[in-house]
Amino acid sequence: MSERTFTGTGVTPRSGVGTVVWYSSDDELPDPDDVAVEFDVECERFADACETARTELEAERAQTIEHVGEQEAEVFDAHLQFLSDPQIEDGVESAIEDELPAEHAVQRAFAGPIEQFEGMDGRMAERADDLRDVRDRLVRHLTGTERVDLGSLPEGTVVLAERLTPSDTAQLDPDRVAGFATVTGGRTSHAAIFARSLALPAVVGVGDELYEIAEDATIVVDSEEDELVVDPSDERWEATQTPNEVDVREKPVTTVDGIEIEIAANVGQHAELERAKSQGADGVGLYRTEFLFLNREAAPSEDEQYETYVEALDVFPNGRVVVRTLDIGGDKPVPYLDCPDEKNPFLGERGIRRSLGPDTDLFETQLRALLRAAADGSGQLSIMFPLVATPEELTTALETVSAVADTLEEEGVDYVVPELGVMIETPGAVFTAPELAAQVDFLSIGTNDLTQYIMATARENEHVADLRDPRRPAMLRAIDRTVGAAHKNDAWIGMCGEMAGNPQLTELLVGLGLDELSMSVVTVPDVKAAVQTIDATEAAEHASYALKAVTREQVIKRIQSGNCNQ
Amino acid sequence: MSSERTVTIVPESGLHARPAAKFVEAVNDHESDVQIGHADADELTAAGSMIAVTSLGAESGEDVRLIADGPDEQATLDALERVLTASGDQLTDTDI
Numbered sequence: 313m314s315e316r317t318f319t320g321t322g323v324t325p326r327s328g329v330g331t332v333v334w335y336s337s338d339d340e341l342p343d344p345d346d347v348a349v350e351f352d353v354e355c356e357r358f359a360d361a362c363e364t365a366r367t368e369l370e371a372e373r374a375q376t377i378e379h380v381g382e383q384e385a386e387v388f389d390a391h392l393q394f395l396s397d398p399q400i401e402d403g404v405e406s407a408i409e410d411e412l413p414a415e416h417a418v419q420r421a422f423a424g425p426i427e428q429f430e431g432m433d434g435r436m437a438e439r440a441d442d443l444r445d446v447r448d449r450l451v452r453h454l455t456g457t458e459r460v461d462l463g464s465l466p467e468g469t470v471v472l473a474e475r476l477t478p479s480d481t482a483q484l485d486p487d488r489v490a491g492f493a494t495v496t497g498g499r500t501s502h503a504a505i506f507a508r509s510l511a512l513p514a515v516v517g518v519g520d521e522l523y524e525i526a527e528d529a530t531i532v533v534d535s536e537e538d539e540l541v542v543d544p545s546d547e548r549w550e551a552t553q554t555p556n557e558v559d560v561r562e563k564p565v566t567t568v569d570g571i572e573i574e575i576a577a578n579v580g581q582h583a584e585l586e587r588a589k590s591q592g593a594d595g596v597g598l599y600r601t602e603f604l605f606l607n608r609e610a611a612p613s614e615d616e617q618y619e620t621y622v623e624a625l626d627v628f629p630n631g632r633v634v635v636r637t638l639d640i641g642g643d644k645p646v647p648y649l650d651c652p653d654e655k656n657p658f659l660g661e662r663g664i665r666r667s668l669g670p671d672t673d674l675f676e677t678q679l680r681a682l683l684r685a686a687a688d689g690s691g692q693l694s695i696m697f698p699l700v701a702t703p704e705e706l707t708t709a710l711e712t713v714s715a716v717a718d719t720l721e722e723e724g725v726d727y728v729v730p731e732l733g734v735m736i737e738t739p740g741a742v743f744t745a746p747e748l749a750a751q752v753d754f755l756s757i758g759t760n761d762l763t764q765y766i767m768a769t770a771r772e773n774e775h776v777a778d779l780r781d782p783r784r785p786a787m788l789r790a791i792d793r794t795v796g797a798a799h800k801n802d803a804w805i806g807m808c809g810e811m812a813g814n815p816q817l818t819e820l821l822v823g824l825g826l827d828e829l830s831m832s833v834v835t836v837p838d839v840k841a842a843v844q845t846i847d848a849t850e851a852a853e854h855a856s857y858a859l860k861a862v863t864r865e866q867v868i869k870r871i872q873s874g875n876c877n878q
Numbered sequence: 879m880s881s882e883r884t885v886t887i888v889p890e891s892g893l894h895a896r897p898a899a900k901f902v903e904a905v906n907d908h909e910s911d912v913q914i915g916h917a918d919a920d921e922l923t924a925a926g927s928m929i930a931v932t933s934l935g936a937e938s939g940e941d942v943r944l945i946a947d948g949p950d951e952q953a954t955l956d957a958l959e960r961v962l963t964a965s966g967d968q969l970t971d972t973d974i
Contacts, residue, residue: 390898390928398927
């Protein structure tokens, strides 16, 4: 048996190994019998199928909210709307009038809209997938066919399918599934997004070649290398570490010479906390609170926030959860806030500027909830202020914290003033880092926005993507300056931008003196593994060499030559 | 009598799966009959149909025309404007 390789688009920096199970969601319908169709009976059957499908969709939606996240569950709202679309109802009814039984009527009613969307580009074409998903669900209920139960696959299964719909992926149990691969799909397909949320190895868009892989074959899903390897050699098999067995380090890690580096997760949805823990994160280095405020008609109450924060602290009883106060601006307006329509929202009223300005009430309520949670939750809470550009903004924010604490004291409510820190995202903050660090317990560098503001490159603009690289000498020097300012003022220093999650840059960041790195859940195990191969003293030497580089190419070269573990 | 309003779509993803679902849901929560179309075109389509609404392919920043006809026209248009100008896009790692 020699190994065979198939290529597609890898969507997570993960690899897994397992046994192939083919999954197909649509079954061919037999031709309609020549039995006379009774209009009322078939309409009733269709109505019943719709009702069952609706109940099922609502249950799957709830399941997804619980296991994955609010955002990932919204696709089910779309499916529910397609299910009750008047066009579909009319189409089914007229097909039944033409003497078709309900299941064939459903097929016919969906055919037109599916074809219409298939002919469109990109995201519109994905609506065809949604419609197929709804259609197949209805047909399944009408014909009483059972589906492969994706929720109870044997451990170590690699699922292969033409495509996986949102309702398919919602059922996948990440603890049992070693990965999946699909014939169709791209980086932004539902399946890919789910894979990233759940840190599953996945390769999508392999093409028709995928059908050549047999049921029960042994397969490596190497998402990082964009490939699948069937019947892997022993070496290849050994080289593929499954995150659930080998990779996850539940305890904090140290460098070879014993320096502990805290590896934490960035979390933007409450449901991601458990996943962060199971992937070995020591804590949360960036807990974004916007999810609490978006998609609703009014601001969350103090008690609702308090409970959410306590729950987060209870997930990491021995770790730290760094909560960022509300970071919202003109680009992400909230219906109940009066956000001005700004010409340049990224340079406008956002982050701490709103908290100290028009949103003072929200800010105080959030601080009350946080100070109360700090007293009652198991883990250690830290509060971080976003987009600070001047020392006086920080002074005002800290005064607000004191005022809130005084009020709680007067009311006789339990509270603790937790660790306080600043997110370093503006050049202003970099140049006044010593004055900022002197006032707080920690600084955390948000490299995505900091790169945007230092290199003057809009985050979404692909034409300047090349400039927007944190490996630019200007960025390295900004980081170095910030680290130095923090340490001189006895503050710890972290990083919570994408740069922190790149294992190839871990040695550089340890060498620059970062105490904590916080990243997407999916890269936690890889970065923890990288830390354990690094000698901090050597890393510091390599970093000082990289700091003297003048061009990005020199930086890259120096990082590579210094990385003895590559 | 019917009421008309032109609204600029805010959500980054445009009038696609998620915002569209919320939009259609809001239409069906009201009594008025609603039609929607691109602001620069005469054609209108049924706003209570998910298929019709998503097939418009209206993107963020685009203007759409809404026409409501019924007992609660203004309330309907207000609710729809709220949906179209809310931002429910998830904050991803690029928001750091």
